[in-house]
Amino acid sequence: xxxxxxxxxxxxxxxxxxxxAPVKDQRYVAGLNEWHGRRIYTSRGVGNLHGVRFNCRxxxxxxxxx
Numbered sequence: 001x002x003x004x005x006x007x008x009x010x011x012x013x014x015x016x017x018x019x020x021a022p023v024k025d026q027r028y029v030a031g032l033n034e035w036h037g038r039r040i041y042t043s044r045g046v047g048n049l050h051g052v053r054f055n056c057r058x059x060x061x062x063x064x065x066x
Contacts, residue, residue, distance in 0.1 A: 001035075001039070001040045001041070002040075002041055002063070003040050003041060003042040004042065004043070011052070011053070011054045011055065011056060012054065012055040012056045013054075013055070014055075017029075018056070028040070028042055029042065029044075030042055030043065030044045030059075041061070041063065043061045044056060044057070044058060044059045045058065045059070046058040046060060
């Protein structure tokens with residue numbers, strides 16, 4: 001399942017993680033994850049909020065299904 005994007009939370013702080021992510025469960029902020037026996041992918045996207053992104057590089061994802 002492709003799950004859209006979260007901007008990766010815009011800011012990733014060492015030892016804290018992503019305090020401003022729009023998801024409650026921090027495991028699903030970005031990347032390929034398991035969810036109820038299914039694989040889901042959440043992109044960090046390329047945008048930003050007020051020109052700010054810290055320690056959270058933008059990404060364009062290419063998914064190849066085989």
